[in-house]
Amino acid sequence: MSLKGRTALVTGSTSGIGLGIAKALAAQGANIMLNGFGDGETIAKVRREVETLGVKTGYSAADMSKPADVEALVAATVKEFGAVDILVNNAGIQHVANVDEFPLDAWDRVIQINLTSCFQSMRAALPHMKKRGWGRIINIASAHGIVASAGKSAYVAAKHGLVGLTKVVALETATLPITANTICPGWVLTPLVQKQIDALAERKGISGAAAKDELLSEKQPSKEFATPEQIGGLAAFLCSPAADQIRGSNFSIDGGWTAQ
Numbered sequence: 214m215s216l217k218g219r220t221a222l223v224t225g226s227t228s229g230i231g232l233g234i235a236k237a238l239a240a241q242g243a244n245i246m247l248n249g250f251g252d253g254e255t256i257a258k259v260r261r262e263v264e265t266l267g268v269k270t271g272y273s274a275a276d277m278s279k280p281a282d283v284e285a286l287v288a289a290t291v292k293e294f295g296a297v298d299i300l301v302n303n304a305g306i307q308h309v310a311n312v313d314e315f316p317l318d319a320w321d322r323v324i325q326i327n328l329t330s331c332f333q334s335m336r337a338a339l340p341h342m343k344k345r346g347w348g349r350i351i352n353i354a355s356a357h358g359i360v361a362s363a364g365k366s367a368y369v370a371a372k373h374g375l376v377g378l379t380k381v382v383a384l385e386t387a388t389l390p391i392t393a394n395t396i397c398p399g400w401v402l403t404p405l406v407q408k409q410i411d412a413l414a415e416r417k418g419i420s421g422a423a424a425k426d427e428l429l430s431e432k433q434p435s436k437e438f439a440t441p442e443q444i445g446g447l448a449a450f451l452c453s454p455a456a457d458q459i460r461g462s463n464f465s466i467d468g469g470w471t472a473q
């Protein structure tokens with residue numbers, strides 16, 4: 214339980230990758246501030262699942278599309294737990310359309326949630342990490358933080374931006390016991406990706422299983438999804454003493470996607 218006594222704020226942790234990371238950090242003893250959307254029953258279930266690992270949880274419905282909510286989320290974490298030792302910026306959305314048809318409000322929303330909110334949460338959390346003399350920042354980018362795909366301009370711009378932003382923070386904290394790194398997942402079967410599978414199946418008139426195969430075959434040489442547990446395992450490692458000098462790096466968990 215190497216993270217006993219630490220507090221982790223994980224944005225977008227009511228489902229998918231964020232929940233996988235929350236559980237992995239809780240398994241190491243960190244108390245978890247959960248965040249994300251969901252009805253009362255879903256949130257209560259998620260909290261129970263994480264608390265079963267022997268830690269305390271808090272929950273905030275802060276909306277990462279609203280700048281004031283991002284700052285309030287960091288403040289609420291400090292108020293409830295006295296610290297934000299680990300910050301995982303995970304909340305993210307997708308919008309698919311070619312540039313000449315991409316609505317400006319969709320662009321703004323993707324950039325705010327996937328990039329600007331990460332800047333805001335780091336800006337708000339860093340003074341607390343400096344005061345406590347320890348911190349870990351883990352930003353969840355994507356294979357799309359390294360390479361591009363047609364139709365995903367805002368997402369690719371935000372994720373490339375997040376990889377660069379993380380390097381800047383790592384340099385600004387280089388002499389401190391605070392590290393900042395990015396994880397770049399390939400396809401992980403979560404609600405975010407299920408929507409894209411459903412859209413592909415409908416567009417091509419094929420079954421869900423065939424759409425899944427096609428999605429993986431196009432990009433991910435292993436032809437297997439990465440899992441939230443695997444992303445969580447890497448996040449926990451990045452919070453361990455073995456990772457003290459890992460600074461400004463980005464880690465692909467993408468079945469070979471970006472090796473091509």
Ligand code: NAD
Pocket residue numbers: 224225226227228229230231248249250251275276277278303304305306326353354355356397398399400401402403404405406
């Ligand atoms: P998901 O849709 O399963 O979960 C997203 C989480 O973010 C949910 O808890 C949701 O409630 C929350 N969320 C969405 N909008 C929010 C907002 N405005 N404010 C607060 N919370 C909000 O998605 P996921 O696939 O688990 O994705 C998590 C992260 O991983 C995202 O940043 C995504 O870009 C990235 N990612 C996912 C994949 C993949 O294949 N699933 C691949 C690469 C990167």
